Amino acid sequence: MPNYSLYKEESIQGRYINRDAIQPCFDKLSTPINSIGKSVENVDINAFEMGHGNKKVLMWSQMHGNESTTTKAVWDLVNFLQSEDELAKAILKECRLTIIPMLNPDGAKAYTRVNSNEIDLNRDAKNLTQPESVAFRKLFDAFQPDFCFNLHDQRTLFSAGKTNKPATVSFLSPASNKERHITPSREVAMKLIVAMNRMLQERIPGQVGRYDDGFNDNCIGDTLQMLGVPTILFESGHYPNDYQREQTRELIFFSIVEALKTIALDKIDDYKTGDYFSIPNNDKLFFDILVKHPEVVNKEFEAGHSVGIRYKEVLIDKKITFQPEVAEIGPLEGFYGHMTIECVDSKDFGFTSNQREVLDLLLNFNN
Known part of the structure; x- marks a missing residue:
């Protein structure tokens, strides 16, 4: 596999990636940029092609504006494909790629899942009520891809099955009918x-x-699968201590490269569908912080109960802050925390200085 450090696009970091942030990436492209349409706020939705092979791959990111990890990975991929790496050359020889790095620029600017009309574009594939949806569908119809990569982020609550391991990357081959x-x-x-x-x-x-x-035939992946185009949902999840998702970004980069390599080298039939079902289902077993024995901090909490805290992602001054909120209270057996705090002493709650916000949340909690 490629040496990732050679291709990481250092100009974009963190979770808040808007249209302005990726303009320098567009400026470095060695291929023409096309506007496939306008967003609700009249912002260009740009796409570009790479490669000249017969196997056509369409990929798009930030259909949900607050899901930016795959956008970073896409630009890492572009750097790789513009290199002299032999695998990159092989991919471009066999494949023709059309890439939309940011389908929802208005949502990216506001850091919201929806567009400026508060519509989830991933629930508009059938009705096509939004200009971004129409632009995408026109491009899809014109390009007639052989494969589609639908690139997203998922929340930190997901575990890889009923385990204490996070679902750092998840995939889906969407259903094309109710019977799946x-x-x-x-x-x-x-x-x-x-x-x-x-x-x-x-x-x-x-x-x-x-x-x-x-x-759900209003979801883009289900719709495209119904149209007979193999479509893959990529979900970027949580890697331990990586709330900026820089580690996950690297893993998505490697995943896209592996998929393109498999397509380019005609290796798809080397793999078995049965092995797909051996991948564990996403489960929802994680909190960002799991606080045990919270009654030590605040007697409002019942002994034997734990507090599950999840972060709310808030855009402040063009940066994403993670604000803790109580999500669930109870025995919480079988749940895990990306961080676990044991409150064991009334004088020393076990909190470090950067956890004071959580401590204040518990102290001020009132049932």
């Missing part, structure tokens, strides 16, 4: 996911999940 039949396009997507999972197990063993495949 394994159609030919779905089977191809499953095999590509198996290829990526095999690579990731060497890097993050036990930290890959499989996203829920409930059918």
Whole structure:
């Protein structure tokens, strides 16, 4: 696999990635940039092509404006593909890529899931009520891809099955009907996911999940799978102590490269659909912080109960701050925390200085 450090796009870091942040990346491109349409706020939605092969791949990121990890990975991928690496050359020889780095620039600016009309673009694939949805569909129809990569982030609550390991990366081969039949396009997507999972197990063993495949024909992946195009949902999740998702970004980069390599080298049929189902389902077993014995801090809490805290991501001065909120109170057996705090002494609650916000939250809690 490539040496990632050679290709990481250092100009974009962290969670808040808006249209202005990626303009320098566009400026460095050695390929023409096309506007495929305008957002609600009249911002260009840009796309570009790379490669000249017969296998056509369409990928897009930030359909949800607050899901930026894959956008960073896409620009890392572009740097790799513009290099002299032999694998990059092989991919560009066999594949023709169309890339939309930011489908929802208005949502990216506001750091929201929805667009400026407060519509979730991933629930507008059938109705096509929004200009961003229409622009995407026109590009899809014109390009007629053989494969689609739908690039997203997922919340920190997901575990890889019923384990104490986070789902750092999750995948889905979406269903194309309510019965969730394994159609030919779905089977191809499953095999590509198996290829990526095999690579990731060497890097993050036990930290890959499989996203829920409930059918919804308003979702873009389900719609494209219905149209017979193998479509893969990529979900960037939590890596320990990586709330900026720089480690996850690297793993998504490697995943996309592995998928493109598998396509370029005609290796898809080397993998079995049965291995797709061995990837554990995403479960919801994680809190950002799990506080045990909170009654030591505040007698409002019942003895034997724990407090599950999840962060709310808030945009302040063009940076994302993580504000703790109480999500659940109870025995919370079988749940885990990305951080676990044991309150064991009324004088020393076990909090470090950077956890004072959590302490204040517990002290001020009132049932």
